[in-house]
Amino acid sequence: MRKRAPQKRALVVGLGIAGMSAAIGLRWAGWTPVIVERAPERRTGGYFVGLFPEGRQAAVDLGIAEHLHTRNPVREGSGNAWSLDRRGRRRPALGFLDQPGGPAAVLRGDIEAALWQSITGVEVRFATTPVAITEGAADAQVLLENTDTGARYRENFDLVVGADGMRSSVRRIVFGPHEDYLTTWNAMICAFQLKEQVPSYEARDSIIIARAKRAVWVFGLADHAPTALLTYRTRDIQEQFSGSRVERLRAVFSGMDDPVVRHVLDSLEEAPDHLFDSVHQVKMPRWSTRRVVLVGDAAWCMNLYSGMGATSSLRGGAALGAAVAEHPDDLGAALDAWEAGLRPFITKNQRTARLKQQMFVPSSRRAEAVRAVLIGLVRRVRGRQLATEAGGPQAPALSGTSR
Numbered sequence: 001m002r003k004r005a006p007q008k009r010a011l012v013v014g015l016g017i018a019g020m021s022a023a024i025g026l027r028w029a030g031w032t033p034v035i036v037e038r039a040p041e042r043r044t045g046g047y048f049v050g051l052f053p054e055g056r057q058a059a060v061d062l063g064i065a066e067h068l069h070t071r072n073p074v075r076e077g078s079g080n081a082w083s084l085d086r087r088g089r090r091r092p093a094l095g096f097l098d099q100p101g102g103p104a105a106v107l108r109g110d111i112e113a114a115l116w117q118s119i120t121g122v123e124v125r126f127a128t129t130p131v132a133i134t135e136g137a138a139d140a141q142v143l144l145e146n147t148d149t150g151a152r153y154r155e156n157f158d159l160v161v162g163a164d165g166m167r168s169s170v171r172r173i174v175f176g177p178h179e180d181y182l183t184t185w186n187a188m189i190c191a192f193q194l195k196e197q198v199p200s201y202e203a204r205d206s207i208i209i210a211r212a213k214r215a216v217w218v219f220g221l222a223d224h225a226p227t228a229l230l231t232y233r234t235r236d237i238q239e240q241f242s243g244s245r246v247e248r249l250r251a252v253f254s255g256m257d258d259p260v261v262r263h264v265l266d267s268l269e270e271a272p273d274h275l276f277d278s279v280h281q282v283k284m285p286r287w288s289t290r291r292v293v294l295v296g297d298a299a300w301c302m303n304l305y306s307g308m309g310a311t312s313s314l315r316g317g318a319a320l321g322a323a324v325a326e327h328p329d330d331l332g333a334a335l336d337a338w339e340a341g342l343r344p345f346i347t348k349n350q351r352t353a354r355l356k357q358q359m360f361v362p363s364s365r366r367a368e369a370v371r372a373v374l375i376g377l378v379r380r381v382r383g384r385q386l387a388t389e390a391g392g393p394q395a396p397a398l399s400g401t402s403r
């Protein structure tokens with residue numbers, strides 16, 4: 001009788017969207033994934049994420065769609081998107097969810113929770129990180145460290161998947177220093193959950209204040225308090241990380257004396273946690289070596305302006321599983337096919353992120369004005385389309401709904 005080939009083992013570094021997607025994909029292909037996560041426990045919560053059709057399809061492919069809780073705010077006239085002009089006047093606006101493709105509103109934690117439910121049985125080691133990776137012909141030897149105890153041990157895997165985010169340790173260890181791959185966008189973000197909606201707005205409303213070089217976004221959600229995003233442009237990224245974050249943000253947004261901005265900044269002081277970081281894209285000529293592959297932000301971080309990071313992380317993980325299943329005896333061919341299939345999608349979205357950045361936070365007063373004109377035009381065209389679809393006689397202005 002022929003002996004069954006032992007199951008191939010993959011080390012997946014990172015318990016985020018990309019890591020769990022890759023683990024599900026690999027398990028589906030018959031592999032045994034082991035996930036290591038630097039944090040002591042699984043994170044929850046997170047900021048607003050728009051999930052595009054490609055991400056929703058990947059969720060179906062991964063078998064997590066039924067667990068995915070979406071929070072689209074529009075319901076019976078509530079959940080409008082508003083923009084505020086320089087005089088503080090409130091206008092119906094096109095919100096994030098009005099983009100082509102009709103992204104679904106979720107929290108990052110909603111996607112992670114759905115993935116987590118589907119990785120039952122996968123070994124997850126918290127407080128664990130790789131410190132060295134040596135690739136051989138037959139396998140990759142990884143030196144792992146328990147960050148609590150400092151204990152180190154070696155283990156061999158058929159494949160190492162670096163899904164450890166924008167400042168990936170796997171990428172640094174195997175491919176080289178961050179500076180070689182991180183492109184700087186001279187911009188900062190701060191994302192957090194509001195305790196409550198801005199006074200005088202409906203609970204699910206979204207609010208956009210996009211000024212030259214600085215912008216405040218409030219994303220309304222169904223069945224959850226809104227989340228906020230502060231973003232601004234700066235040439236001195238290092239300086240932004242010194243001193244108190246709240247004081248820095250108050251200084252950056254001073255002069256935007258609006259009740260919405262005041263409410264958001266006050267909420268930041270009370271928020272249990274927030275994400276404050278510089279904005280980058282990861283650009284790499286190739287995402288894998290013989291036995292190490294990068295997925296998600298570690299490989300191609302498209303950044304928040306693209307709105308495609310979660311979508312591409314899901315898709316990347318699902319596609320990795322499909323590629324190794326299609327080439328069960330040839331890992332090199334599987335990784336080639338995976339990258340060839342994914343690269344055009346990533347390149348296209350990395351490019352359009354520059355344009356989308358202007359929509360999030362215009363680079364100048366002129367760009368701010370152009371943005372306002374463009375959005376007004378699109379709203380009018382959309383209004384006409386809706387009127388035609390409804391068989392109405394004239395083209396009413398869009399009523400400010402987000403979807």
Ligand SMILES: Cc1cc2nc3c(=O)[nH]c(=O)nc-3n(C[C@H](O)[C@H](O)[C@H](O)COP(=O)(O)OP(=O)(O)OC[C@H]3O[C@@H](n4cnc5c(N)ncnc54)[C@H](O)[C@@H]3O)c2cc1C
Nearest residue numbers: 014016017018038050164165169296297307308309310311
């Ligand atoms: C404010 C904001 C808004 C966004 N909006 C959208 C949106 O609308 N639509 C969209 O599609 N995307 C959006 N994104 C992007 C999206 O959230 C990310 O692209 C996606 O979550 C990346 O997932 P990831 O798994 O690749 O990386 P991460 O989420 O960074 O996860 C990496 C994991 O690896 C762990 N880790 C790190 N280093 C190590 C190590 N050395 N050892 C072990 N573990 C390690 C981390 O703790 C973490 O758990 C947004 C991002 C931000 C910041």
